[in-house]
Amino acid sequence: MAGILDTVDQRTQLVGENRLELLMFRLGGRQLFAINVFKVQEVLQLPKLTLMPHRHPHVCGVVNLRGKTLPVIDLSQAIGMRPLVPGPDSTIIVTEYNRSVQAFLVSGVDRIVNMNWEAILPPPASAGRHHYLTAISKVEEQLVEIIDVEKVLAEIVPYSAKVSREKLDDPILERARGREVLLVDDSSVALSQLRETLSQLGIKMHVASDGLKALNLLKGWADTGEDITDKLLMIFTDAEMPEMDGYRLTTEVRNDPRLRDLYVVLHTSLSGSFNESMVKKVGCDNFLSKFQPDKLVDVVRQRLLRDEEPA
Structure with missing residues (x-):
């Protein structure tokens, strides 16, 4: 999985073609979730996790990755599902968006799929974790839920819309x-x-x-x-x-x-x-x-x- 994101130059050719690539993963069950590959820096085994006092309930702790300290967010708990238990075999997805870098704790990564945006549909208007979905799709007849990670991050690190x-x-x-x-x-x-x-x-x-x-x-x-x-x-x-x-x-x-x-x-x-x-x-x-x-x-x-x- 370490080399799964090595072909970024090839992926840039998708731009303007109404196509995208999704990294699919699971959060403790059979349901597949996804995030746009362009938000992903790397996928790796959870490094040593350091607990921090007064941390947000959805933050498991922090890890040191090549000299940088990153928060590790329990993505399952953040979207209203059962919390994951971090361990030496856990997987994290390191993401960069909204000018910040953070890691999401997941139970396992599946694969990357290349899709057309026309196959990506708005989520159903219902409660529960659908509140945290930005879209849904199907891959080989299996439903894939695409998480609104912007919303997840905004709830942990609130943004300001105030103009000076x-x-x-x-x-x-x-x-x-x-x-x-x-x-x-x-x-x-x-x-x-x-x-x-x-x-x-x-x-x-x-x-x-x-x-x-x-x-x-x-x-x-x-x-x-x-x-x-x-x-x-x-x-x-x-x-x-x-x-x-x-x-x-x-x-x-x-x-x-x-x-x-x-x-x-x-x-x-x-x-x-x-x-x-x-x-x-x-x-x-x-x-x-x-x-x-x-x-x-x-x-x-x-x-x-x-x-x-x-x-």
Whole structure:
């Protein structure tokens, strides 16, 4: 399993093709769970676990990995299932997203599968652990539940959506008041952060939970004769979403003459170095890592200033 993530260059070719790779694992039972491979740094046997006083109930302890101290989160307990018992044979998945690195304790890793986003569907609207799912799919007739790890992390390390007073006092941002934006994300946590931050600018928000819904909304507006570039100040889109990802959404926007001039910002938890190169490939105007309210406002300011540039 150590070499399972060695072909990242090959995986980048999936971008823009509406495809993804999932790392599948189990949490003590037969049910398969998954996470996008792009969030995964490595999979390994649990190193020596150090217990910490006053730690969050879902954090088993910390491990030292190549000189860095990482929290180990019991993913089973974090999503409302029975806690796992860490031991020398336990497995951890080391992940990087939202500008942080953490390890998830799992009972075992299955394999990596290459899938089309069209086969990834929204989760059922029900209680229990489904509250922590961002999507579901089927692999060889077996249900796979894709965990909303952004939500898991946000409950352990709460985020702030508050914009600094210095940013809000910028007179240029007054031009944003009353303008409309489209938010595209399947994570309720990410949408809440966007709403809380942008509401401080007086911006009106439309929401779509995946790229396909967003594209249909945009085309529907255009079909009624609306000038979409006048209607919308910008679009914030996640990268990973069921049915159509943010890369494909951007490609489809650029291919439609009625939409192609829209300002598109990739707003994602995935690593910056990867996404900055992918932004150019698919034609996004800007890239922003999630949960940075001041930088989110900076991106809005950049968009407003573009209106002043000579045609």
